Amino acid sequence: MHDPKPRPAAPDPAPADTAPGAAAETGPRPRGGFRRLAPLVRLLGTVGLMALALRGVEWPQLWAVLRGADWRWWGAGLALMLAVQAVAAVRWAMLARPVGFDLPLVLFVRRFFEGLFFNLFLPTSIGGDVVKAYRLADTTGGRVLAACTVLADRLAGLTALGVIGTTALVAHQRSLAATSSLAVGVAIAGGVMLVARTVVANLERLVAILPRNRAVDLLAARLLPYQRRPSLITSAIGWGLVVQIGGVLSTACVARSLGVAIPLPTWFMVVPLVSLMTVLPISIGGMGVREGMMTVMLAPLGVRKETAVAIGLLAFLTSVACGFVGGLVFLAEGRAPDPSRDRR
Numbered sequence: 029m030h031d032p033k034p035r036p037a038a039p040d041p042a043p044a045d046t047a048p049g050a051a052a053e054t055g056p057r058p059r060g061g062f063r064r065l066a067p068l069v070r071l072l073g074t075v076g077l078m079a080l081a082l083r084g085v086e087w088p089q090l091w092a093v094l095r096g097a098d099w100r101w102w103g104a105g106l107a108l109m110l111a112v113q114a115v116a117a118v119r120w121a122m123l124a125r126p127v128g129f130d131l132p133l134v135l136f137v138r139r140f141f142e143g144l145f146f147n148l149f150l151p152t153s154i155g156g157d158v159v160k161a162y163r164l165a166d167t168t169g170g171r172v173l174a175a176c177t178v179l180a181d182r183l184a185g186l187t188a189l190g191v192i193g194t195t196a197l198v199a200h201q202r203s204l205a206a207t208s209s210l211a212v213g214v215a216i217a218g219g220v221m222l223v224a225r226t227v228v229a230n231l232e233r234l235v236a237i238l239p240r241n242r243a244v245d246l247l248a249a250r251l252l253p254y255q256r257r258p259s260l261i262t263s264a265i266g267w268g269l270v271v272q273i274g275g276v277l278s279t280a281c282v283a284r285s286l287g288v289a290i291p292l293p294t295w296f297m298v299v300p301l302v303s304l305m306t307v308l309p310i311s312i313g314g315m316g317v318r319e320g321m322m323t324v325m326l327a328p329l330g331v332r333k334e335t336a337v338a339i340g341l342l343a344f345l346t347s348v349a350c351g352f353v354g355g356l357v358f359l360a361e362g363r364a365p366d367p368s369r370d371r372r
Contacts, residue, residue: 070312077316081323081337090334094341098285102342105281109346110353112274116140119184119267120160123260124177126253129164138357139163145354148313148347157182180254181264186307187224188268191217192276193300200297209293217269221262231255275299282342290329298325318344 117140121133142163143156161175195216199209227234232255235245254260276299280292302321306314319340326336 073310074312074315077311077320079316081316081320081340085334085337089332090338093286093335093338096287097338097342098287101281101285102346105278105285105343106346106349108274108278108281109350112271112278113140113144113350115267115274116181116185116271119264119271120177120181122267123180123184123254123264124164124174126257126260127173127177129174129177131164136164138361141350141354142358143354144347145351145358148351180261184261184264185268185271186304187220187265188272189300189303191220191265191269192272192296193304196293196297196300199293206293217265221265224261224265225258228254228258228261272300272303275303278346279339279343282346283339285342286335286338288326288331288335288339290326290331294329298322301325313344313347315344 114137117137118133120140121131121136124136125131139160143160145156146159147156157178158175161171161178164174164177165171191213195209195213198204198212198216202208204212231252276295279299280295283290283295302318302325305321306317308317311317319337322340322343323333323336326339327333331339
C-alpha cells in the first residue's frame with residue numbers, strides 16, 4: 029500500500045544526514061572541476077551552434093522579416109502554448125498523485141511553469157525537470173520519487189511526440205489523404221499504448237530481473253501504483269498527444285505570423301523532429317539547434333534561410349514568454365513552501 033503523505037520517505041535516509049560539504053570532500057576532485065566548468069562549456073556550445081545556424085544569413089533581410097511579423101498570429105501561438113503547458117501540468121499531476129504526492133492541482137501547475145522558467149537557462153529542454161522535482165518535495169527521498177514522476181511524464185510526452193512524428197513521416201512518404209493519415213496515427217498510437225500498458229502491468233517482474241538492491245526495491249514499491257493502474261500511463265500518453273498537437277499548431281501560428289503558410293501536415297513532421305533534437309544535451313534551451321533544424325527542414329519547401337531562422341527565433345520567444353510566467357510565479361512565492369500548507 030503506498031504512502032499517502034505528500035512527501036514520501038527516502039529510500040535511504042543516509043544522504044539526508046550527510047553534511048552539505050561531505051560530498052565535495054570525499055568525491056573525486058576532477059569531477060567537481062568539470063562541474064564548475066560545465067556551465068562555461070554549455071555556453072560556448074550554445075554560442076557555437078547559434079553562430080553556425082546564423083552563418084550566411086543576410087541580416088537586413090532577417091530584420092525585415094521580423095519587422096513584418098503579424099503579432100496577432102504570434103499571440104495566438106503563445107496562447108496555444110500556454111494552454112498546452114497547463115494541460116501538461118495536469119498530466120504530471122495525474123502521474124504524481126498515485127505515488128504519494130496528494131497535492132492541489134494548482135501546485136503542479138506552478139511547479140511546471142517554474143520548470144519552464146529554468147529551462148531557459150539550463151542545458152537542453154529537460155534542465156527544468158530537475159527543478160520541478162526539487163521544488164515538489166523537500167526531502168531527499170521525496171525528491172528522488174518526484175524525479176521518477178517527472179521522468180514518467182517526460183517519457184509519456186516523448187512517446188506522444190514520436191507517435192505524431194512517425195505518423196506524419198509515413199503519411200508524407202505514402203502521400204496519404206487526411207483520413208488515411210488519421211487511421212495510421214490511431215493505429216500507431218494504439219500499438220504504442222498497448223506496449224506501454226503491458227510493460228507497466230508487469231513492472232514487478234521487470235524489477236525482479238534487476239540485481240537486488242534495497243533502494244531499488246523501495247523505489248519500485250513506491251511505483252507499484254502504476255502497475256495496479258496501468259491505464260495511468262496510457263492516459264498520460266493520450267494527454268501527451270494533445271500537448272504535442274497543440275505545440276505543432278502553436279508553431280504553425282508562429283510561422284503564419286511571418287507569412288509562411290505551408291500545409292499543416294508538414295508541421296506535424298517538422299516540429300516533432302525539431303523538438304526531439306532540442307532535447308539533446310548540446311545547447312541551453314535548444315538555442316542554435318532549433319534555428320538550424322528549421323533551416324534544414326524548411327529549405328526543401330522553398331523557405332528562405334532568414335525566414336526559417338526567424339521562425340525558430342519567434343518560437344523560442346514563445347518559450348521565453350511561458351518561462352517568464354513561471355519566473356513570476358517563482359519570484360512571487362519567494363521560497364519553496366511546505367507542500368502540506370498548499371493542501372489547506
